[in-house]
Amino acid sequence: MNLQYEVIPEEKIEYCRDLCNELMDFQKSKAQIKLGLFESMNFETRMVPSIKGALHNYIVVVKDLDKKDEIVAYVYTNISPKEAYSNDFATFFELSSVKGNNVGCLSQFYIKEEYRQYGIGSTLFKMSMEWLNKFDDIEDYFIYVSNGNENALEFYKRKGFSVSHDILDGFITVLRSNKKFQNKKAV
Template identity: 70%
Template sequence: MQLTFEVISENKLEVCKDLCNELMTFQKSVAHIRPEIFDNMRYETRLVPSVKNAIHNYIVVVKDGVTPIAYMYSNISSKESHSNEFATFFDLDSVKNKNVGNLAQFFIKKEYRQYGIGSKLFSMSMDWLNQFNDVEDYFIYVSNGNENALEFYKRKGFAVSHEILDGFITVLRR
């Protein structure tokens, strides 16, 4: 195993396409609340619009040799962007600043889990998010059924804030 962690620019986002689609397939496979919502979620409908709508983006791809095996996407976005036709993700009045930090997407191929990749990606994300002095609120959204991710983020200092869409997503906050 020869792992490299590469920060990529938005114009190289396509390298995340297959991993993002695997994430959506995985989320549907473990969901017990409305898994059909994932039918329309893929790279073009989730990752691309999120990157385009964010104020700042941070994308890290992990490769084993030349093969992408994991990615993490974090962003800084306006708090108003978290209320849309899909859902209102948190009480906008509970955030005093105009922008929030998000660890928005995180995926590691199954055979590469338990090697510390997740902890390293998480640390990279938090280091990046913490450099924005005007951001005090950080969110992570975990789809229902993904208990391993939920417990991972709780061990890293995030707390469950609430659920949205009748339990479809658990909102964690720090």
């Protein structure tokens, strides 16, 4: 398998359109409650507004070079004002529980099924955490997992995130970390 990890600028988010929509379908297929909430979730309603509202964005796509550079995975991570997470849809965390003005969020993460179990997820996660660590003023990291996606929930827990709480009556599980992620090798 000949894979290439590529950080892309915001101007190229269109590269993520199909996988973002696949992610929304995947989440709906796993969900056990409030399936109707997924009906309006897609690239245009989730990724585009998030990128526009963020202070800093980090987008990585994974291309399969053996398949004409087909994009097979992506991760979208951002730094946003904490107030962005209290809106008409939901309040994602108690704003007063965040020390600074901004938070880091691993916002979207998707790998095509046939590419899972090759370490792509761990690599993308590590890249995202290394990027977040560059922001000294960010102390709170969040990840939001839709109900029914137990594999994702366990993956993030193994990576050092803890379940904080549920929102929307269990529709989303909020994971949180208040530490910088260390990716140093033992000396």
